[in-house]
Amino acid sequence: MKIVLMSMPDVAAVIMHESAFHMPNNGIASIGANVDDGHHVTIVDLIRKRRRVGQYVSGILPKIRPDVVGLSAMAWQYDTCTRLIRLIKRLLPDVKIVIGGYHATLMYEEIAASEEAALIDFIVRGEGEESFRRLVNALDGKDRVEDIPSLSHKNNGVFVHNPRGDLLDLSRLKLPIRDKRRLTWGYHIMNNKIEVMETSRGCTRTCSFCSMNHMYGRTFRPFPVDRVMADIDDIYFNRKTRWIFVADDNLVLEPERVIGICEAISARKYRNLNFVVQADCITMSRNEEMVRKMAQAGFRTVFLGIENVSKKNLKAAGKGDIVAASRKAVANCHKYGIMVVGGMIFGFPNDTEEDIIENYRFLKSIEADTAYCQILTPYPKTAMRQHLIEEGLVTNKHDYTRYNGMWANVRTRHLSAEQLQYLVWYHRQKVMGWWEPSERVRQRGPMWTSIWIYGFKPFLKVYLGRRLKKYGWRGRYDIDMKRLPEVNHFRDLELV
Numbered sequence: 001m002k003i004v005l006m007s008m009p010d011v012a013a014v015i016m017h018e019s020a021f022h023m024p025n026n027g028i029a030s031i032g033a034n035v036d037d038g039h040h041v042t043i044v045d046l047i048r049k050r051r052r053v054g055q056y057v058s059g060i061l062p063k064i065r066p067d068v069v070g071l072s073a074m075a076w077q078y079d080t081c082t083r084l085i086r087l088i089k090r091l092l093p094d095v096k097i098v099i100g101g102y103h104a105t106l107m108y109e110e111i112a113a114s115e116e117a118a119l120i121d122f123i124v125r126g127e128g129e130e131s132f133r134r135l136v137n138a139l140d141g142k143d144r145v146e147d148i149p150s151l152s153h154k155n156n157g158v159f160v161h162n163p164r165g166d167l168l169d170l171s172r173l174k175l176p177i178r179d180k181r182r183l184t185w186g187y188h189i190m191n192n193k194i195e196v197m198e199t200s201r202g203c204t205r206t207c208s209f210c211s212m213n214h215m216y217g218r219t220f221r222p223f224p225v226d227r228v229m230a231d232i233d234d235i236y237f238n239r240k241t242r243w244i245f246v247a248d249d250n251l252v253l254e255p256e257r258v259i260g261i262c263e264a265i266s267a268r269k270y271r272n273l274n275f276v277v278q279a280d281c282i283t284m285s286r287n288e289e290m291v292r293k294m295a296q297a298g299f300r301t302v303f304l305g306i307e308n309v310s311k312k313n314l315k316a317a318g319k320g321d322i323v324a325a326s327r328k329a330v331a332n333c334h335k336y337g338i339m340v341v342g343g344m345i346f347g348f349p350n351d352t353e354e355d356i357i358e359n360y361r362f363l364k365s366i367e368a369d370t371a372y373c374q375i376l377t378p379y380p381k382t383a384m385r386q387h388l389i390e391e392g393l394v395t396n397k398h399d400y401t402r403y404n405g406m407w408a409n410v411r412t413r414h415l416s417a418e419q420l421q422y423l424v425w426y427h428r429q430k431v432m433g434w435w436e437p438s439e440r441v442r443q444r445g446p447m448w449t450s451i452w453i454y455g456f457k458p459f460l461k462v463y464l465g466r467r468l469k470k471y472g473w474r475g476r477y478d479i480d481m482k483r484l485p486e487v488n489h490f491r492d493l494e495l496v
Contacts, residue, residue: 001039001140002066005032006084008077009046009053010488012404014372018487021189022047026196026247027101027128028072029176034129035136042066043177046084048184053080054087054492060183061091068139070124070132072101075380076404076488082116083493089119096139098132100124103400106214106381108152112159123152123159126215127168127201167216170201170223175234189276190448194243195235199228199261203249205280207307209345209376209384212249220253229264236270245276252283255290262290262297274444276301285328288335295336300444302333303341303372309362310355313348323362330366339440342368346424347376349393351412356423360431369438374405375424406484425477434461 007025011018024045032041042064049056061069069088073081085097097120104111105125111117122145124131131150137143145153149165178195187194200223202216223231235241252258265273275297281304284291294302306326307313326342333340342363346356363371378385378394388394388410395417396402396409403409408421415423434457437449467476 001068001136002064003032003035003039003041003068003070003136004044004061004064004066005041005070006044006046006057006072008071008073008080008084009050009490010074010077010080010404011047011050012076012406013487014374014405018050021194022187023189023194023196023245024178024182024184024187025072026176026198028070029178029182029196030173031070031100031128031132032181033174033177034133036133039136039140041177041181043182043184045182045184045187048186050490052492053084053490057084057087058091061088065092066095068096068098068136070098070100073099073103074101074404075103075107075400076402078103079401080488080490080493082119083490085116085119087493096121098122098124098135100128100132102211102215103380106211106379108159108161112152112161117159118157121154123161125150125152125161126164129173130168131165167219167221170221171227173223173227175231178234178239189243189245190445192243192274192445193239193241194245194276195239195241196245196247197228197231197235198247199223199231199251200248200253204253205250207305208387209379209382211379211382214381220250222254222257225257225260225264228261229268232265232268232270232273236273242272243274243276246278248278250280250283251277252279252287252290255283255287258290259293262293262299265297266293270298273298274300276303278303278305279329280305281322281325281329284332285325288332291332291338292336295338299338301339301341303343304329304333304368305343306363307343307345308348309359310348310350313350313355326362327366330368334367334440337440337443339369339438339444341370341372342366344371344373345376346373347408347410347412347420349388349391349413351420352414353419353423353427356427357431360427364432367438369441370435371428371432373424373428375408375420376410377403377405377407378409379403401488421481422474422477425480426473429473 005028007028029043032043035041046053071081088095099120104123108123108125122135131148134143134148135151138145145151149162152159152161201221202219203212204218204220235244277299279302309323330340344359344363378388393410395411408417411417442449
């Protein structure tokens with residue numbers, strides 16, 4: 001059978017411009033790799049076709065003429081997903097449509113009852129490798145859809161949801177597709193080529209705003225070290241790529257395992273290999289030796305989920321008091337030359353303008369190299385969403401296109417959604433000021449940081465200074481807000 005797997009073109013431009021980094025979707029690459037031999041799989045990362053999504057899909061699918069098209073989407077990408085499904089069905093009326101990913105997993109019952117359900121043939125819930133492998137075999141007459149765990153299928157036009165299956169044995173999964181079966185290319189972070197891999201799945205933390213537990217439960221499963229090294233070898237030697245984003249939700253939950261991986265990487269003596277990872281502050285603060293080993297192995301950038309410095313907000317988020325741990329984690333990373341992206345969330349129920357200022361000041365005081373600041377989002381099925389709805393604080397319950405961290409979909413007990421949106425934007429300008437790349441950042445990207453320091457920043461200071469003088473802060477804000485909806489506006493899908 002011919003199979004095409006697609007990821008969505010929508011991006012969340014929270015840190016920098018939407019064109020600054022485009023990474024491949026590791027999920028569909030892994031699902032495609034684990035389809036049994038005898039089937040032809042191609043991968044399309046539509047993030048690399050953002051300027052002409054509809055045109056590209058309309059050109060490539062009639063040439064391939066697949067039997068199955070699988071699409072993966074987050075909540076904020078799902079509207080684009082449904083537009084693509086309509087386009088695909090118009091191009092190939094008989095093709096089987098399969099959807100998966102976070103939104104399909106969490107919202108399968110709502111999707112099954114929706115208008116677009118008529119265009120969708122199957123829903124894969126949770127981990128997709130085994131369910132999709134068996135589905136392809138069933139469509140080829142070698143299995144039965146009724147027997148496949150975690151699969152939703154139709155009986156007389158109505159969706160039937162098979163029971164959820166067990167979590168997979170990660171040691172049995174094949175390496176993700178990164179060869180010529182991947183039709184899109186040019187993945188990058190700034191001016192560096194980048195690939196994506198994973199060394200574990202799941203997280204045991206109890207953050208109330210996170211959807212992760214719905215995918216994997218409150219579990220943590222590592223890939224074997226040999227499998228991790230084979231993945232790195234494929235990226236380094238076969239793809240000739242020197243930057244790797246590790247997609248684990250929390251790489252460092254088992255410090256001894258991380259040390260083992262780092263020692264294995266160091267023993268390989270790769271040259272100029274760089275890793276970007278996500279980690280929690282508590283583990284990074286308590287395990288300096290692990291941080292040192294990470295730096296030796298080439299871990300250059302760490303995203304730390306600080307979230308908030310207010311005790312009341314940390315309690316609401318299920319995070320505990322991690323303020324001291326945040327300071328120590330950043331200090332440990334900086335001691336060994338690791339760049340820190342500090343993650344903050346604004347818009348907790350009791351947030352005031354003073355809380356927003358306090359959090360920005362804290363982020364600046366710990367000297368995080370850059371910031372990843374979002375507004376609290378009531379993601380479907382999370383405990384936080386239910387609490388916020390009960391409190392009457394969710395102002396946008398159903399327009400998921402704005403569920404990407406950039407929009408205020410909630411109010412607080414003291415601020416309207418509109419005030420929250422403005423104050424998060426305003427105080428970032430006032431408190432954080434212009435970004436000054438640290439020496440660590442300059443070493444990582446001497447070319448693009450020089451362009452920023454000597455080119456873009458001087459120009460923007462003059463340009464935005466004139467705009468501020470002409471329109472004031474509110475006027476500048478209004479101009480910025482008009483641009484945001486255009487980031488994921490794909491005009492050639494509008495009429496589909």
